[in-house]
Structure formats: C-alpha cells, structure tokens
Amino acid sequence: MFKLIELNISEPVNQQVYRALRRAIITCQVLPGVLLSEKEISSQFNVSRQPVREAFIKLAEAGLVKILPQRGTFVTKISIKKVIDGQFIREAVECAIIKRVAQEITESDLVLLDKNLAEQIDANKRKDIRSFLEKDDEFHQIIMNVIDCPMAWETVENIKAMMDRVRYLTLEDISPPEDLVKQHKKIVMALKKHDPEMAALALHEHLSTILQTINIVSQQRNDWFVD
Incomplete structure (x- = not known):
C-alpha cells in the first residue's frame, strides 16, 4: 500500500511514518474512506504501534484522516x-x-x-x-x-x-x-x-x-x- 522508507536513526520514527503516510494519501495511493490498520502499518514499516499511533494523530490534525473510537482510522474525503x-x-x-x-x-x-x-x-x-x-x-x-x-x-x-x-x-x-x-x-x-x-x-x-x-x-x- 505504501512506498517503504528506510528509517533514519537521526530522526524520530513517528515523523518519518507520518511523512510516508501523508505522501501516500496525497498522491492517491490510499483512497478516501480506506481504513488504515495500525497493526498492518507497524508491521510494514517494522516499527512498534506507538509511532504509527502518533502519526495517525498528526494526520488527523492535518485533516487527512478521521479517528473514530472503537471503529478505526479512516482516510477522509477532501x-x-x-x-x-x-x-x-x-x-x-x-x-x-x-x-x-x-x-x-x-x-x-x-x-x-x-x-x-x-x-x-x-x-x-x-x-x-x-x-x-x-x-x-x-x-x-x-x-x-x-x-x-x-x-x-x-x-x-x-x-x-x-x-x-x-x-x-x-x-x-x-x-x-x-x-x-x-x-x-x-x-x-x-x-x-x-x-x-x-x-x-x-x-x-x-x-x-x-x-x-x-x-x-x-x-x-x-x-x-x-x-
């Protein structure tokens, strides 16, 4: 789903995951309404769930996703x-x-x-x-x-x-x-x-x-x- 990135140890992991997800949403690799799986993304990038969760929060602040309690994180419409x-x-x-x-x-x-x-x-x-x-x-x-x-x-x-x-x-x-x-x-x-x-x-x-x-x-x- 996402273009994998080589994580840089000199920069916080959550920021790198955020940028990769942001790029994927903006360039239509991930379409509106798609459910983002915290587990799958953490596995794909080989990181713990915490930086992925933090990336989701930042994406929500930018209006790119909506976090719904008990339901998941969905890519928003424009x-x-x-x-x-x-x-x-x-x-x-x-x-x-x-x-x-x-x-x-x-x-x-x-x-x-x-x-x-x-x-x-x-x-x-x-x-x-x-x-x-x-x-x-x-x-x-x-x-x-x-x-x-x-x-x-x-x-x-x-x-x-x-x-x-x-x-x-x-x-x-x-x-x-x-x-x-x-x-x-x-x-x-x-x-x-x-x-x-x-x-x-x-x-x-x-x-x-x-x-x-x-x-x-x-x-x-x-x-x-x-x-």
Whole structure:
C-alpha cells in the first residue's frame, strides 16, 4: 500500500511514518474512506504501534484522516471548505514572507531556485507527477528558508495538506505543470529584481489558481469531495 522508507536513526520514527503516510494519501495511493490498520502499518514499516499511533494523530490534525473510537482510522474525503480556508491562510502567510524575502534574498538562494526550476521542468518532461509535486514544495520551502524561520514552513505544510490532494489530482490536465512552472518563473523574476510588491502579486496569482481548479476536479470526482 505504501512506498517503504528506510528509517533514519537521526530522526524520530513517528515523523518519518507520518511523512510516508501523508505522501501516500496525497498522491492517491490510499483512497478516501480506506481504513488504515495500525497493526498492518507497524508491521510494514517494522516499527512498534506507538509511532504509527502518533502519526495517525498528526494526520488527523492535518485533516487527512478521521479517528473514530472503537471503529478505526479512516482516510477522509477532501473538504472543499478546508481547501478554500487553507488557501486563504497560506496566501496570507506566504505573501507576507515573500515581501521580506525579496529584500533579503542572496545570489546563492537564487541559484537554488534556478536549479529547482530546472528540476521541475525535467520532472514534467518525464511525466513524473509525484516528483513534480515534491519539487513544487521544495520551491516554496527554499523561498521560506531565506528568512530562516522553520516554523513558517511547518505551519504552511500543515495547512496545505488538504490542498495538496487537490493539486495532485489536477496536475495532469486541469492545472498542467508547465503552467505552474511559468508562474514559478514569474516569482523568481520578481525576487531577482528584489521587488516585494511584484513578488507578492506573482505569488498571489500562483496560489489562487487552486480556487478555480477545485471547482473542476470536484465535479469530475464528486465522490472524493464533501461540502
């Protein structure tokens, strides 16, 4: 069911299990309504049940699963309201951050962004949607790292969990990667000019795309969505 990971002894096991389960849900390896077995997952990852239980709690906080006492843990459907609310909060946080980034970004930071853009283009050429999604996340994380505020990315990552499921579902034809790459390039261009307002506007245009695409995909996959 899940892509197995090689556990890293330098990082808490529950966090590694959480990330693996989060990735599996977001990339549709596990469908809405599926019952997650604590016993099976602990066996699959060769860990005790405790880190799996802790991962379930964190997934529930992100809205990806629902824990029902005496019944089990189920993958949730995608809440349209939570996606819209998450987009609003994410944009408020990231647009505030990118204005500061535009003033503080260095040449080495820009080199990382250019490298990331090239990797996005390569993932798109290979039609590797999962890899593209990872590079998209990395793009935003590189920008946030400029101001050295790890809590900012942790907050955004938790907020956008439900959004990421929509992003994955729309990448093939509703919101193709080449369009997102163009949006990313506009953001980088603004950062290279050290223009806070231009950067915030480019980011706003990028992040607001989901408000249009969710209407299309929720009609195509009605049984995946609620409210």
